[in-house]
Amino acid sequence: MSARLMQGNEAVAEGAIAAGVRFFGGYPITPSTEIAEMMAKLLPKVGGTFIQMEDEIASMGVILGASLAGKKVLTASSGPGISLKQELIGYASATEIPAVIVNVQRVGPSTGQPTAPSQGDVMQARWGTHGDHSIIAISPWSVREAFDLTIKSVNYAERFRVPVILLMDEIVGHLRENVELPAENEIEIYPRRAPKISRAEGYEPYAPDEDLVPNIANFGEGYHVHVTGLIHDETGFPVGSPKVTEDSIRRMHEKIERAADEIIEVQQEFMDDAEFAVVAFGGTARTAYEAVLNARAKGLKVGFVRLITIWPFADKIIAQLAKKVRGILVAELNYGQLVGEVQRAANGACLVKLCRKYDMTIFEPEEILASIENLVAEVK
């Protein structure tokens, strides 16, 4: 297939279809609207369903219902809409309903700057809903990766039965660039999990499999399934016991933690001789990469570390990085969010500095380069 010009948001929709998403419920909001527009065009062609709901809360509710009924599902929104979805994201986490939520980040808080880029929802992606819960968030830096990570999001949602946040930003969402999409036979799809035993053999919908993930039957396929946001035992019915509560919360964390090394993806460039490193993600990483190239051209030994997986956080990789280099610069398009995680993981092994911006505009390479030079000067 030859290259064509494609937008990041368009690539999300194409990726969703390729991943087997057959139900989209949404409510338009800049800068995510193109995803809904494309899904409305593409889904009917593959026998899927597109519904524009009355608001973002209902959009989240309807995809959870469709997921329980056996469909692979997606919704897309931005800051204000993602805030509204939080209660039901927690519900999806507690009830273990596979769902992908795309957040094309814009400037907040509140309605903020609707058309302007930001990466201010890093912590919301992890902690937007209340309570101890498990979640996965991944962030693309290119249009092609928007396609690939949408597929990965759907696969993770299905495999771990967990809500997955595709943490886009306006930079990548609205960017158009050359893309060559993979052939269908190159794409790996994780199928919907299914019961392994019958009701007569003692099937319980929330009994965990070996990977700690339950094989919850789809509604309408002959099994009795009870779904509640209350803490429940293997039957799916609420139980007010300390042991069940503890076991339930632990299992929901451990099902992700035990696969963390596999889930956590980090791109590292120029690290062999690096004395310093720039950590970035999403659209900002494109600018950071140019800044690193410019720094190297000036003779500074700087490496480039791009977090593809935001949550679970790359603790081990950052801890190793902090032992290797003398200073880390975290470049993010917000007041400072990811930097706290990097500092925690670095645990004092090297200096960690923040390069931040929150004025509606993206970084220029010169701005990140200046911060790199300041970091180098401060360490030496």
Next chain:
Amino acid sequence: MRKQLRLSGSGGQGVITAAIILAEAAVAEGKQAVQSQSYGPEARGGASKSEVIIDDKQIFHPHVKNPDFVLAMTQKAADKYFSDLNPEGILILDDDLVPNSPDFKNIIRVPITKLAVEKVGKTLFANIVALGVLAKITKLVDFETIKKSVANRVPPATVEQNMLALQIGFDSVE
């Protein structure tokens, strides 16, 4: 060789669509292209800007700095977006909508919107007239490729009028 363009005007003039078509034509010719845009929250009337970078190599940072070509379809856009032009670059202005030329060496004034109204029948075609102008001046992509890209992007019923608009723009400059 990297070339950078900025197309600017107000929302509704179609500068973003023109930029997309130009980038699509570059991709069709096997080049690397990145197109980005910025606009206000208004559906129409706010400032609108779209940037295109064309290169043989992969493009990372997506924003234009020191563009080689700037198209301005409003006075406000002309005043705002010419300042970081490459000194050897070219500033293209809508002759009627930008009465005052900014202080810049290489300026080409074309009655883009007037041509769209008088020769194609609607202001709506001003962006495609502008695209014809850009194709002629920038020489970044073959005119035949641009024609194909326009035909692929516009509603089928309007292909003929858009082809006319493109040709009129192309023929309006030396």
